[in-house]
Amino acid sequence: MRIVVLAYDHISPFMLSTPLAVFGEPFLASGHRIDVCSNEPRLKTTGGLTIEASYPLEAAREADVVILPGWRNVDEPLSSDIIAEVQMAGERGAIVVGLCLGAFGLAEAGLLHGRRATTHWAQAKTFALRYPTVDVDAGALFIDEGQILTSAGVASGLDCCLHLLARMSGLGEANRVARHLVLAPQRSGQQPQVLERPTIGSSSDRRVTEILEGLRADPTRTPSLDELAERAGMSRRSLSRHIRSRIGGSLGQWLKQVRLSRAQEMLTSGVHGMEDVALRSGFPDAHALRSAFRAELGLTPTQWMARQKVG
Structure with missing residues (x-):
């Protein structure tokens, strides 16, 4: 699949590198192509860096996935040409992803009308007031609405991209990439954005x-x-x-997610027999496994498997 990242002047290098780290590293085995597109060939970034974009913005029109990684400031109108590319991507059925403040771009393009979405917690109230037809979940790390995905701030963009990689190439591939990036592969979209943690190293x-x-x-x-x-x-x-x-x-809910993730990884790796998958992933039987899939994902295991390949 062809993945395009929309870049703009004074972009955050971290936000730009987020999808590149997940989809563009040399250890990625899935064969996806990722390009950076911009209406300016040379871009200044925050932090004093200057980068060159390989493709013009119009090249995004051939992409299967279009990613908008953030925006400069919620009080600054988004670039009209970026909004136009996001609109066209949505109209032709491409997967469109808004990372962090990129959700504002998707909303401005009309792609979030009547949908659930998230953004950085510090700007969630502004987002909700500006786009009242969007069902804003200020707590989620990321939200997958099928064709449209949005994520919360900064690091949660990695979780969103890994989740999308799991959809495109299977959970096993996403977990493998997460291990290379030294990331936990278990962060679900509904995990809270802000957690109080014990002192690191205690x-x-x-x-x-x-x-x-x-x-x-x-x-x-x-x-x-x-x-x-x-x-x-x-x-x-x-x-x-x-x-x-x-x-x-709770520990019980976390363990349920771990077991569900193990079952997903087994299914995508080719393990057959629901009873065997259930027992080897920690569920008492196939019925409990199916119930967990329906409760957490709204799908049966068979339906979930059918949606793992997109495009």
Whole structure:
């Protein structure tokens, strides 16, 4: 598939590099092509860098995926030529992604009317007031509406792009790229944007990390909270507090997501038999696996598999 990133003068180098890191690194095995398009061949970026765009903005009209990584300022009108390219991409059925303040561009182009969307939490109120027909979720890391995706600020753009890569090339490929980027592959779109975390490097933080990584490595285990608390040398209440501050929710819900992710990875890698997939990913049976898919994704496993390849 051809992926295009829309660049503009005074773009953030980090925001520009986000989709390039996920889709354009040499270790990516999926064969996707990614290009940077701009109406100016030489662009100044924040931080004093100057970059050259390889293609004009009109080259985006042949792309399967069009990504708008942020915008300079919510109080500055978006470039009319960028809005036009985003509109045309939406009209022809391309996947359109607005990272961070890029959601403002998608809304300005009319692509978010009646849809759910997110943006950086600090600008979510402005976004909602400016575009009242958009269902704004100020808490989500990213939102996938099928053809249209939006993400919250900065680092959550990586989560959104990895999620899209999983749609395009399978969860196994997305997890492999995440490991190369030294990123956790488990951040779902509904994880809160802002979490309070224990002090990095504290002994309690390391113990909680060991527990979570152990459960991630083998999600078929079902230790009780009391057993985990004893292993961590904490009270049950203290462990629950540390886990919640670390993952933004309950251990049970997190473990369900881990098991679901393991099942997705097995399905995309070619493992057959729902009963076998269920047991090897930590679900008691195939019925529980199907129920988890419907509850979390609104799809059966078969329907989810059919949507893993786009274009």
